[in-house]
Amino acid sequence: VAARLIDGKGLAERLRAxxxxxxxxxxxxxxxxxxxGDDPASDVYIRRKHDAAQEVGxxxxxxxxxxxxxxxxxxxxxxxxxxxxxxxxxxxxxPLPPHLDEDEVIQWVNYEKDVDGFxxxxxxLLYAGRPRFVPATALGILxxxxxxxxxxxxxxxxxxxxxxxxxxxxxxxxxxxxxxxxICHSRTKDLAAHTREADVLVVAVGRPKVVTTDxxxxxxxxxxxxxxxxxxxxxxxxxxxAAEVAGLITPVPGGVGPMTIASLLRNTVTAxxxxxx
Ligand SMILES: NC(=O)c1ccc[n+]([C@@H]2O[C@H](COP(=O)([O-])OP(=O)(O)OC[C@H]3O[C@@H](n4cnc5c(N)ncnc54)[C@H](OP(=O)(O)O)[C@@H]3O)[C@@H](O)[C@H]2O)c1
Numbered sequence: 687v688a689a690r691l692i693d694g695k696g697l698a699e700r701l702r703a704x705x706x707x708x709x710x711x712x713x714x715x716x717x718x719x720x721x722x723g724d725d726p727a728s729d730v731y732i733r734r735k736h737d738a739a740q741e742v743g744x745x746x747x748x749x750x751x752x753x754x755x756x757x758x759x760x761x762x763x764x765x766x767x768x769x770x771x772x773x774x775x776x777x778x779x780x781p782l783p784p785h786l787d788e789d790e791v792i793q794w795v796n797y798e799k800d801v802d803g804f805x806x807x808x809x810x811l812l813y814a815g816r817p818r819f820v821p822a823t824a825l826g827i828l829x830x831x832x833x834x835x836x837x838x839x840x841x842x843x844x845x846x847x848x849x850x851x852x853x854x855x856x857x858x859x860x861x862x863x864x865x866x867x868x869i870c871h872s873r874t875k876d877l878a879a880h881t882r883e884a885d886v887l888v889v890a891v892g893r894p895k896v897v898t899t900d901x902x903x904x905x906x907x908x909x910x911x912x913x914x915x916x917x918x919x920x921x922x923x924x925x926x927x928a929a930e931v932a933g934l935i936t937p938v939p940g941g942v943g944p945m946t947i948a949s950l951l952r953n954t955v956t957a958x959x960x961x962x963x
Contacts, residue, residue: 689908689932690834694826697833698944705951706742715958717746717775717801718767722760722786723753728779735777738947744954747773753783760786761794768796774958775801777950780851798961801953804850812858818960819953824855826945827888827909828863834934836886836907838863844880846870846897846923847890852911856888877901889923897924905933911942 709715717739721732732748739746749763767776776799782788792800797807803819811818820828831838843865847853853869861867870880881887881901889897890911902908902924912923922938929935936942 689929689935691929692830692834692909692934692936692941694830694936694941694943694945697830698826698948701829701945701948702738702742702951705948705955708955709743712955712958712962714772715744715955716770716773717744717777717954718749718770718773719746719777719779720749720751720760720763720767721779722751722755723783725781728781732779734947735950738951739954742951744951745772755786757786757791760791764791764794768794768799773799774961775799775954777802799957801950801957803855803953809850809855812855815862817859817862819956820859820949821851821855822949822953823852823890823911823942823946824859825949825952826942827856827911828859829949830909830936830942830945831886831907834907836934838865838886841865841885842868842883843886843888844868844870844884845888845890846874846877846881847888847892847911849890852890853888856890860886860888891923893923894921895923895925897928899925899928899931902928902931904931906931907934908932908936909942910936910938912938913943 719732736746767773776795792804797805800808800819803821808819843860845853845857848869848871857867857869868880870877878901882903884903884906886907888909894914910922910924914921920939
């Protein structure tokens with residue numbers, strides 16, 4: 687029996703409608719983004735974020751700085767946005783040019799406006815089990831799993847990938863939902879032995895078919911985070927043929943991707959509400 691496809695696109699659309707309603711209630715919500723340099727992929731991501739923000743009525747301002755910008759100049763802009771009462775969320779698009787230290791820059795954003803959830807204070811709160819802003823992709827994945835009523839309590843969850851933006855935060859969220867979580871990475875021995883045990887399998891590696899059909903437990907819920915541009919178009923990290931074995935699976939595109947942007951908007955509305963009470 688082929689797996690049910692998880693409709694991330696459809697759910698993200700519904701979430702955006704809900705968020706639009708909340709924005710109307712609040713009155714005015716502002717998001718500021720900063721893009722340094724002219725990386726074409728980052729330009730696409732930033733445009734998508736602005737389009738989505740505008741669709742739900744969030745006022746978004748797109749700040750562009752040249753790749754040669756100094757730390758001081760970038761710091762000044764972040765400080766201005768931190769102090770600007772009309773700005774609820776501040777987002778610095780990654781990657782930054784090599785002369786700027788991303789870990790350092792993220793600490794300059796006021797943690798109350800850190801809608802990406804990358805500031806160490808927000809990462810720490812997630813670690814402590816008291817999340818404030820959760821990185822958007824991880825939040826989107828948990829929202830999908832809940833929407834599809836996937837049982838997490840007591841489930842064996844395996845996360846492949848341990849990045850700060852996806853693997854680690856999604857592992858912590860699954861743990862807080864009482865799943866038994868295994869985190870795999872590039873040094874894991876016998877990856878298949880782990881993935882085959884997974885009732886819930888989240889794959890965030892960035893390599894097509896790193897998980898093949900034989901590595902999936904029959905009936906498992908499979909979340910494919912990968913976005914790989916191949917000659918055949920956009921592909922995930924999981925062999926699409928795994929849909930014949932899984933119980934539920936996210937398509938690529940149309941699975942996790944749209945949920946990431948919807949979750950960023952959700953975080954922005956959360957920031958606006960927090961700042962107003
Ligand atoms: N759909 C979305 O909205 C969205 C959002 C974010 C990212 N993505 C996509 O998700 C993928 C992962 O992104 P990321 O930022 O988390 O990537 P990343 O920072 O490069 O991390 C990749 C992780 O995969 C692990 N890994 C690499 N090769 C492996 C292997 N052969 N077996 C097991 N683990 C392996 C790495 O292990 P080590 O730690 O040992 O190096 C690392 O932890 C990319 O395709 C990215 O484009 C999609």
